Amino acid sequence: QKEVEQDPGPLSVPEGAIVSLNCTYSNSAFQYFMWYRQYSRKGPELLMYTYSSGNKEDGRFTAQVDKSSKYISLFIRDSQPSDSATYLCSGGSQGNLIFGKGTKLSVKP
Amino acid sequence: GAGVSQSPSNKVTEKGKDVELRCDPISGHTALYWYRQSLGQGLEFLIYFQGNSAPDKSGLPSDRFSAERTGGSVSTLTIQRTQQEDSAVYLCASCLAGAGETQYFGPGTRLLVL
Numbered sequence: 503q504k505e506v507e508q509d510p511g512p513l514s515v516p517e518g519a520i521v522s523l524n525c526t527y528s529n530s531a532f533q534y535f536m537w538y539r540q541y542s543r544k545g546p547e548l549l550m551y552t553y554s555s556g557n558k559e560d561g562r563f564t565a566q567v568d569k570s571s572k573y574i575s576l577f578i579r580d581s582q583p584s585d586s587a588t589y590l591c592s593g594g595s596q597g598n599l600i601f602g603k604g605t606k607l608s609v610k611p
Numbered sequence: 612g613a614g615v616s617q618s619p620s621n622k623v624t625e626k627g628k629d630v631e632l633r634c635d636p637i638s639g640h641t642a643l644y645w646y647r648q649s650l651g652q653g654l655e656f657l658i659y660f661q662g663n664s665a666p667d668k669s670g671l672p673s674d675r676f677s678a679e680r681t682g683g684s685v686s687t688l689t690i691q692r693t694q695q696e697d698s699a700v701y702l703c704a705s706c707l708a709g710a711g712e713t714q715y716f717g718p719g720t721r722l723l724v725l
Contacts, residue, residue: 510651534712545615545702545716546654553712590654597642597661597711603653 505529508591508602517611521578525591525602528572532593532600535567537576540588540604549589550576581609613637615717617703623723624693632688632720636705643686644706644714645678649699657701660686662708693724 508525515521523537534553538546550565552558558565566575574591588604616635624630636643645657656670660680671677675693680686690697700721704714 508653536712538716543718543721545704545718548713548715551712594711597659597709598656598667599644599711599714600656601646601654603651 504602505600506591506593506602508605510603510605512606512608514608514610515581517581517583517609519581519609521576521581521585521607521609523576523578523589523591523605523607525574526572527574527593527600529593529595529600530572531595533595534593535565535574536592536594536599537563537565537574538590538592538601540590542587546590583609583611585609615703615705615715617701617717617720619720620718621721621723623725625725626695627692629689629691630693630722632690632701632722634686634688634703634705634717636684636686636703637715638684639707640705640715641683641708642706642711642714643680644704645686645688646702646704647672647699648702648719652699654702657688690722693722695724698722698724 536551537549540546555569562579564577590604591602641662643660659667675691678688700719702719704716706714
């Protein structure tokens with residue numbers, strides 16, 4: 503079992519939809535959790551990070567972590583075509599990050 | 612200042628040749644990471660440098676892979692006797708010491724081994 507599991511998609515939604523992206527992890531030692539966005543032929547870009555269970559909101563994006571069930575989620579409200587990208591979840595501790603394989607999202611105008 | 616830069620952006624080589632990939636981290640970032648991203652495999656950790664400490668090489672897939680970081684700044688990833696399975700995007704990331712949760716990535720080098 504990989505330490506971070508993520509459904510690769512692809513996921514296609516209409517503009518304005520709420521998007522839910524999910525990951526599970528197995529390593530109880532993870533201290534922080536991240537979501538990265540990666541556009542085609544670009545490097546990953548950090549979207550959000552959080553240390554604890556609960557929700558963290560930044561504009562249209564909300565990251566949610568449930569440590570009891572080892573579940574990580576990213577919600578995108580009012581999705582835009584510019585949100586079309588691959589989203590990578592990650593967990594880590596002491597400087598080491600383990601990434602999911604990424605979910606490819608397409609938002610259709 | 613500028614973000615993480617990598618060169619070359621694309622590299623095509625023949626099987627058996629050696630290649631060198633370069634990473635210029637963000638100024639002041641003491642931690643530097645190399646990752647490999649293959650189709651269907653996600654982002655795979657290769658090696659981690661932190662200041663003057665010995666690097667964490669636990670992710671290097673074989674002894675054909677090596678990396679160095681000179682002067683605590685620029686890093687070079689070297690792949691000797693390249694194989695077709697080495698074809699991937701090689702990404703470099705940097706961050707401040709103790710801030711592994713906020714790594715900043717470069718654009719990557721796309722390596723194709725023919």
